[in-house]
Amino acid sequence: MPRRHLPYILFTALVAAAGLLVTNTYHFQVLIFIGINTLLALGLNLLMGYAGQISLGHAAFYGLGAYTSGVLTAHWQVSPWLALPAALVLAAGVAWVVGLPTLRLSGYYLGMGTLGFGMIIFIVFREWASLTGGASGLVGIPPLSLGPLPLYDPRAYFFLVWIIVLAAMVLSRRLIDSRVGRALRAIHDSENAARAVGVNTHGYKLQVFVYSAVLAALAGFLYAHFICFISPGSFGFMVSVRLVTMVVIGGMASIWGAVFGAALLTLLPEWLHAFADFEMIVYGLILITVMIFMPQGLTRGLIDAYLRFKRQPAQPVSPASP
Amino acid sequence: MPICDSSDNRPNPSPLLHLEQVSKAFGGVRALTEISFEVAPGEIQGLIGPNGAGKTTLFNLVSGALKPDTGGIRFDGMPIQGRPSHELVALGIARTFQNVELFGSMSVLENVLVGRHVRTRCGFWGALTRHAAVRKEEREARQKALELLAFVGLADQADSPSRDLPFGWQRLLEIARALASEPRVLLLDEPAAGLNRVESDRLGDLIGRIRDQGVTILMVEHDMGLTMRVCDRIVVLDRGRLLTEGTPREIQRHPEVLAAYLGGAPAAG
Structure with missing residues (x-):
């Protein structure tokens, strides 16, 4: 067993333990959202961290996955498992068509291009009311079931999401x-x-733009059939910015960065409810602090902190030696 | 051409690289004007000229980074002007850069592996599934990359981060990376710039060994000692025009070259 597989095995064990030990529905819900966000951050991290291309419209692909599957299943009673490939293919196709001209741009211009794309898709979700339900959202999206096995139980859904996330992590590592x-x-x-x-x-x-769009659409599918209700607000500009933040905070060019970034940005708002009116201020302060002290992101920052911690005990000994 | 005398008695095999009336201008500035010359297979051809003579522009045209305004470039008889770099590398034209452009975040070995890009096939799907053929290809690529590192003398640095290498070694790595694409023509843009005497001598030997592997070389170089020592033929550019071409011996005696480039003093052979 090569050593580089160890973190993945440990992490899989951790996920499995969480799935078996957690009982609280709310905790499951948070863990499922972390999984969905990890999927989103993973694709974006490949695009930004490895290929060096920014996308400020990534929520659009997330939304395309959610709405394609949502509309097909809610309006036309298509099986979600047939709607899923349709959602992925549509997202891939749109990414290809959009990427063809915009990826010729670079830096700020690519940022602006993808930003504009995200806005257009958002407006389509909001204004094409006959199909998407418009601003009030799309209701009646069925929960998932696997043959006779219903997946609407939070524990079952947790395993579904995290098996997909782990698979995506391994595939991305291979890539x-x-x-x-x-x-x-x-x-x-x-x-x-x-x-x-x-x-x-x-x-x-x-190619990597299409890959990241497909992962985002997959996340959208998982989101739509978990909440069973979607509205344009879940796929707007602020969501795209949050995804970029996850990648940067977690650490660029790192699979684990996607996990850490997604986990932190999912958990923080939950923890900060206590601050009520000051929530956003504290949230912003925490992000600023992380960036100041860990400019490479959480992953690198934690590794460095661990290395410092390991070296520390050696120091008090040295003055005593002759 | 002034120099077409009896000393030029090569059998004239069909040229590997053939430039015909190539011109390139940037805005109103004419960087190259109607340049024509040939590079015969198996030769080491030097390209010299004062700063601003158009040497790097010429490299960028041959390697596909720029398109000529007019004129044709043939590689092994095939017109290549205007084709994108990645296609030219696949055809067998590799290059290095004047200022060494490595992939800094990658290890030495990985840099050479990227150099294997056009000789390997694994695509997105192969990368995700990692089936037997992909694993085999990856093993072979590593093997080949390690051989190339040994060839340039960097075998024991395979796992070092490439940005930590001393400058001279970075140059060698860049050459190994270029060789990894199994080129038929290697374009070296000032390979000795920034090297000390010893390194420069070793580079000369390396260039000779690369040619012995059957690779044709076209090199821009300011180090006259090195150019005169390793090149079979030399093309001289001056202000975007071809001044003359010939053997190193002929070039050293050529009055216009002496005037335009060597400042009147014959270079050390």
């Missing part, structure tokens, strides 16, 4: 460690040199 992943990192480091060694830079950016 990063492959020829494709090296090409993506090469683009991030020096697009010029990447082209010069034969990497079709635009093609790879497009």
Whole structure:
């Protein structure tokens, strides 16, 4: 068993333990949201952290997944398991069409391009009321069941979500460690040199953009059939910004960064309810503090803190030695 | 051309690289004007000229980073002008950069593995499934990359972060990365810039060994000693025009070259 597999095995065990030991429905709900957000952050982290391309409209793909499956199942009683591939294919197709021109942009311009795309999709969700239910939202989305096995029990849904998240983590790890992943990192480091060694830079950016959109649509599917009600507000600009924040806070170019970032940004609002009116201020302060003291993100920051902690005990001993 | 005398008695095999009346302007500035020359297979061809002569522009045209305004570039008889870099690398044209452009966040070995990009096939799907053929390809790529690191003398640095290497080694790594694409022509843009005497001599040997592997080399170089020592033929550019071409011996004696470039003093051979 290679050592690099160890963290994944430990994490799987942790997830399994949580699934078996937690009893409180509210706790399950939070853990499910962490899973959904991890899926979103994972795709975006690949795009931003590895390929170096920013997307300020990622909530649009999240929404496309949720609305495609929601509309198909609520309006036309399509099986969710048939609606899922439809949602993924639609998100992939839209990502491809949008990415083709916008990924030729870079830096701020790509940010603006994806921002505009996110706004357009948001407006479509809100204004195409006959299909999406408009601003008041889409009701009647059925919960999931697997054959005779109902998945609306929070524990069952927790396992469904987290099995998918773990699979996505392993697949993303594989992607990063492959020829494709090296090409993506090469683009991030020096697009010029990447082209010069034969990497079709635009093609790879497009591929990772589509991959991240598919993960986002998958997250949207899981969200829609968990809450069974969706409205445009869940897929607006602020959600896109929150996703970017998860990636940056968690740590760019890191699978674990996606998990940490998603967990922190999901848990913080829950913990901060106690601050009532000051909630957003405390929230902002915490994010600023993390960025000041851990500019590489939580993952790197925690590893560094651990290394410092390990070195510490050696120091008091040295003055005593002759 | 002034130099077409009896000393130029090579058999004239079909050229590997052939530039024909290539011109390039940036805005109103003419960087290159009607440049024509050939590079024969198996040769080490030097490209010299004062700063601003258009050497790097010419490299960018041949490697596909820029498109010529007019004129044609043929590689092994095939027109290549205007084709994107990644296609040219696949055809067998590799390059290095004047200012060394490595992938800084990656290890030495990974840099060379990226260099294998056009000789490996694993795509998105293969990366996700990691089936037997992909694992085999990955093993072979690593093997090949390690051989190349040994070839340039960096075998024991395989796992070091590439940005931590001393500058001279970064150059060697960049050459190994370029060789990983199994090029037929290697374009070296001032490979000796920033190297000390010893490193520069070793580089000269390395360039010779690369040619012995059957790779044709076109190099821009300011270090006259190195250029005269390793090159079979030299093309001289001056202010975007081809001044002359010939063997190092001919170039050293050429009055216009002496005037335009060597400042009147014959270079050390």
